[in-house]
Amino acid sequence: MIQVGKKAPDFAAPAYFNGDFTSVKLSDYLGKWVVLCFYPGDFTFV
Amino acid sequence: MSTDSVFVHKMWADHELSKMITKGTVPFPMLADGGGNVGTAYGVYDEDAGVDVRGRFIIDPDGVIQGFEVLTPPVGRNVSESLRQIQAFQLVRESKGGKATPSGWKPGKAVLTPGPDLVGKVWEEWKVQMAFD
Incomplete structure (x- = not known):
């Protein structure tokens, strides 16, 4: 369950970034502020 | 992050998003959540629709969730508000928890120093109109 003040679940996921296919692991961003955004789908309107 | 594949992300980034932004490239990784496993872990996967809402x-530098906002698909976010919240969390973190940002705070506005002397005295430092503008 997600709660503020608790650890964010770690994950690794395929990614498209700077023209390349790569992989992103949340824990690689320890030491930085992260904004993680979910959205319903590419080409959705808002 | 959405349930789209990285291939669809590439098409969207190259053919639509690149036309919306001055830099021409999306400045952050676009993540693929096929199957909605990550969305499920974060409580945002809609099983009926098969998408992440x-x-x-x-998430702070220790990997701790400081805040979240979840909306149904047709309403977009307010990026300025997200940035304001990050600035507030950063201020609190830099103060090692000694400061707090009251309702309506934004950079440049007064912060509070919680402690015995402030109990019952917030009304002297914060007025309702400070929640707005």
Whole structure:
């Protein structure tokens, strides 16, 4: 369950970034502020 | 992050998003959540629709979730508000928890120093109109 003040679940996921296919692991961003955004789908309107 | 594949992300980035932004490239990784496993872990995966709904999580340098906002698909986010919250969390963190940002705070506005002397005295430092503008 997600709660503020608790650890964010770690994950690794395929990614498209700077023209390349790569992989992103949340824990690689320890030491930085992260904004993680979910959205319903590419080409959705808002 | 959405349930789209990285191939669809590439098409969207190259053919639509690149036309919306001055830099021409999306400045952050676009993540693929096929199967919705990550969305499920964060409580934003809609099993009926098979998609991740509009969720935004602010995670601090220790990997701790400081805030989140979840919306149904047709309503977009307010990026300025997300940035304001990050600035507030950063201020609190830099103060090692000694400061707090009251309702309506934004950079440049007064912060509070919680402690015995402030109990019952917030009304002297903060007025309702400070929640707005």
